Amino acid sequence: MFRFIVRRLLLLIPTLFGLSILLFVWLHRLPGGPETAILGERGTPEMRAQIRRSLGLDEPLLMQYGRFMKRLLQLDLGTSISTKREVTTEFIQRFPGTVELTITAMVIAIGVGIPLGYLAARRSGSILDHASVGGSLLGTCIPIFFLAYVLKAVFAEWLGWFPAIGRQDSSIDATHPTNFFVLDGLLTREWDAAADAIWHLILPGLALASIPFAILVRITRASVLEVLGEDFVRTAEAKGLTERVVRRRHVLRNAMLPVATSIGLLTGLLLSGAVLTETVFGFSGIGLFLYEAISNRDYPVLQGFILLIAVIFTLVNLAVDVSYSLIDPRVRVR
Amino acid sequence: MTLASGQKKDKLDRLSELAAVRDDEQGVSLWRDAFRRLRRNPAAIVGAAILLLFVLVAIVGPFLVPYDPAAQIGVQQGVVRSGAGIIPGPSSDHWLGYDHQGRDEFSRLIAGSRQTLIVGVVSTVIGLTVGVLLGGLSGAAAGLGGRWGRWVDNVLMRIVDMLLSVPSLLLAVSFAAILGPSPATVMIAVGAVSVPVFARLLRGSMIAQANRDYVLAATSLGVGRGRIAISHVVPNSLAPVIVQATLTLATAIIEVAALSFLGLGSQVLGQPEWGLMLAEAQRYLGVRPALAIYPAVAIIITAFGFTLLGEAMREALDPKLRK
Numbered sequence: 001m002f003r004f005i006v007r008r009l010l011l012l013i014p015t016l017f018g019l020s021i022l023l024f025v026w027l028h029r030l031p032g033g034p035e036t037a038i039l040g041e042r043g044t045p046e047m048r049a050q051i052r053r054s055l056g057l058d059e060p061l062l063m064q065y066g067r068f069m070k071r072l073l074q075l076d077l078g079t080s081i082s083t084k085r086e087v088t089t090e091f092i093q094r095f096p097g098t099v100e101l102t103i104t105a106m107v108i109a110i111g112v113g114i115p116l117g118y119l120a121a122r123r124s125g126s127i128l129d130h131a132s133v134g135g136s137l138l139g140t141c142i143p144i145f146f147l148a149y150v151l152k153a154v155f156a157e158w159l160g161w162f163p164a165i166g167r168q169d170s171s172i173d174a175t176h177p178t179n180f181f182v183l184d185g186l187l188t189r190e191w192d193a194a195a196d197a198i199w200h201l202i203l204p205g206l207a208l209a210s211i212p213f214a215i216l217v218r219i220t221r222a223s224v225l226e227v228l229g230e231d232f233v234r235t236a237e238a239k240g241l242t243e244r245v246v247r248r249r250h251v252l253r254n255a256m257l258p259v260a261t262s263i264g265l266l267t268g269l270l271l272s273g274a275v276l277t278e279t280v281f282g283f284s285g286i287g288l289f290l291y292e293a294i295s296n297r298d299y300p301v302l303q304g305f306i307l308l309i310a311v312i313f314t315l316v317n318l319a320v321d322v323s324y325s326l327i328d329p330r331v332r333v334r
Numbered sequence: 335m336t337l338a339s340g341q342k343k344d345k346l347d348r349l350s351e352l353a354a355v356r357d358d359e360q361g362v363s364l365w366r367d368a369f370r371r372l373r374r375n376p377a378a379i380v381g382a383a384i385l386l387l388f389v390l391v392a393i394v395g396p397f398l399v400p401y402d403p404a405a406q407i408g409v410q411q412g413v414v415r416s417g418a419g420i421i422p423g424p425s426s427d428h429w430l431g432y433d434h435q436g437r438d439e440f441s442r443l444i445a446g447s448r449q450t451l452i453v454g455v456v457s458t459v460i461g462l463t464v465g466v467l468l469g470g471l472s473g474a475a476a477g478l479g480g481r482w483g484r485w486v487d488n489v490l491m492r493i494v495d496m497l498l499s500v501p502s503l504l505l506a507v508s509f510a511a512i513l514g515p516s517p518a519t520v521m522i523a524v525g526a527v528s529v530p531v532f533a534r535l536l537r538g539s540m541i542a543q544a545n546r547d548y549v550l551a552a553t554s555l556g557v558g559r560g561r562i563a564i565s566h567v568v569p570n571s572l573a574p575v576i577v578q579a580t581l582t583l584a585t586a587i588i589e590v591a592a593l594s595f596l597g598l599g600s601q602v603l604g605q606p607e608w609g610l611m612l613a614e615a616q617r618y619l620g621v622r623p624a625l626a627i628y629p630a631v632a633i634i635i636t637a638f639g640f641t642l643l644g645e646a647m648r649e650a651l652d653p654k655l656r657k
């Protein structure tokens with residue numbers, strides 16, 4: 001087990017190395033460099049050249065990459081061109097927002113998706129089954145930013161039940177020791193601040209949950225259906241175990257294995273979706289900042305953020321693989 | 335003699351006829367069997383019907399539209415002033431009203447189906463081609479290639495893992511950003527996202543096939559490894575890839591819309607496209623939200639059609655469900 005984890009972590013190095021080269025070359029071919037973003041269309045060629053020089057963009061690509069790599073080994077991702085702050089600082093400050101949003105979406109998707117998928121499988125062929133399968137197929141077909149706009153228009157702007165933008169109401173003057181706004185509120189015992197932060201999470205969380213929810217319903221349903229047909233379930237029933245015990249110990253435990261793997265893979269989907277939902281809801285997280293970095297041509301931010309997201313994504317999947325072998329004794333990682 | 339040979343010929347004819355008929359009855363191939371079960375699945379019928387309608391509209395629609403989808407009629411007549419928040423809704427002349435540039439929304443919606451179909455199909459084909467090449471090479475190397483093959487497979491799969499380790503939208507964003515704004519960019523960017531999916535799928539399926547008895551049989555008959563891979567293993571491994579391609583068509587259309595939303599979309603001059611229409615409409619949500627709803631509903635219905643058919647195909651081809 002230990003060797004497996006070490007090997008997977010070592011594999012991360014060539015992956016990230018390759019990724020950094022790709023990103024570096026890609027991003028530096030972006031049309032209209034950061035000088036256009038800073039100066040707009042006005043700047044004279046001299047002013048542009050000066051900005052490029054001050055950012056070190058006039059050097060050969062290889063030199064620039066060497067400098068980037070050297071700093072990367074010191075865990076320094078450079079400074080943002082638009083905010084003049086360190087990329088790592090920006091990331092650490094904004095990441096908690098995205099984590100909160102992602103967890104909210106995951107809780108909604110798991111909390112509703114898995115029970116619904118389970119019920120659909122138990123009552124296979126019923127109206128509930130058809131409705132949840134059809135609904136979840138439809139769910140994957142709705143562009144997430146459109147859903148976000150609809151939720152915002154209906155529940156925030158029209159009905160006024162939820163706030164339309166941001167992470168917390170500006171009238172609340174809360175302290176943020178961790179930048180996890182909900183956690184901060186609980187830690188500092190400012191219950192209003194925590195409640196308000198949760199309130200701000202619901203609509204973007206719902207929008208972001210739509211696709212993971214749809215996927216979880218289908219995977220759970222398929223997995224439960226498969227397990228229900230297994231011999232060991234019939235044996236368990238035949239030896240007189242109560243339905244509750246059979247369901248809990250035999251069906252659910254076995255059916256949850258593929259579901260657990262898919263949850264890890266959903267992280268990537270959630271991070272993609274976060275860029276779109278955070279943008280619609282003006283929710284300050286890494287997604288919104290990335291969106292701004294795209295329009296500002298903020299190379300260091302784009303580079304650093306995408307690399308950090310790749311690291312996190314890989315670590316989450318590693319954690320899922322490890323936990324998988326803990327849930328299922330038959331799976332032995334090598 | 336002649337009589338005997340004539341009888342013999344008759345007999346042979348009859349026998350071959352019988353054999354032909356029986357061959358026809360027995361020869362229920364994987365695909366034919368799948369197709370038969372697909373026809374009985376109402377979801378597949380609904381999905382296929384939606385797609386048929388979509389393709390039909392994409393082909394003939396642009397010729398039948400009442401107005402030129404690029405003409406700014408509303409602005410010329412002075413009835414549309416989007417800057418002042420005036421965009422008239424449906425009327426008997428303009429069934430879905432005007433868009434923000436005074437163009438006939440109904441004509442744009444119908445004509446837009448063509449570009450949407452093209453973008454979706456081309457980006458899927460790009461992803462499919464590159465993914466199948468990568469995955470096929472990798473799968474053949476891993477399954478049949480021996481020591482050296484495993485090395486090739488390892489290198490190729492690290493590249494695929496690298497693509498997989500970036501969330502799909504960010505990958506598309508990176509591609510769209512380097513290639514600059516053009517319709518080809520969007521298609522390449524969206525196609526690139528599906529490359530690792532196709533590659534992994536085909537590789538996995540080929541490795542599973544490589545352990546089958548027919549591969550052993552072919553090997554023992556002296557068939558070359560390259561030929562076994564191309565004419566035996568690949569055709570038998572393609573089913574999940576084809577199902578995935580159908581599903582990818584749905585996500586491709588949605589991803590194109592997402593790229594447009596992030597400001598990285600592009601259009602062929604004068605050619606409306608649903609994703610771009612939806613993205614452009616976001617700015618006028620306060621004035622006329624319907625402008626976002628029309629293309630969004632069109633996208634949702636089309637993607638739903640592809641998804642229904644893809645899922646039904648997956649079910650039909652699943653060996654566990656075959657009787």
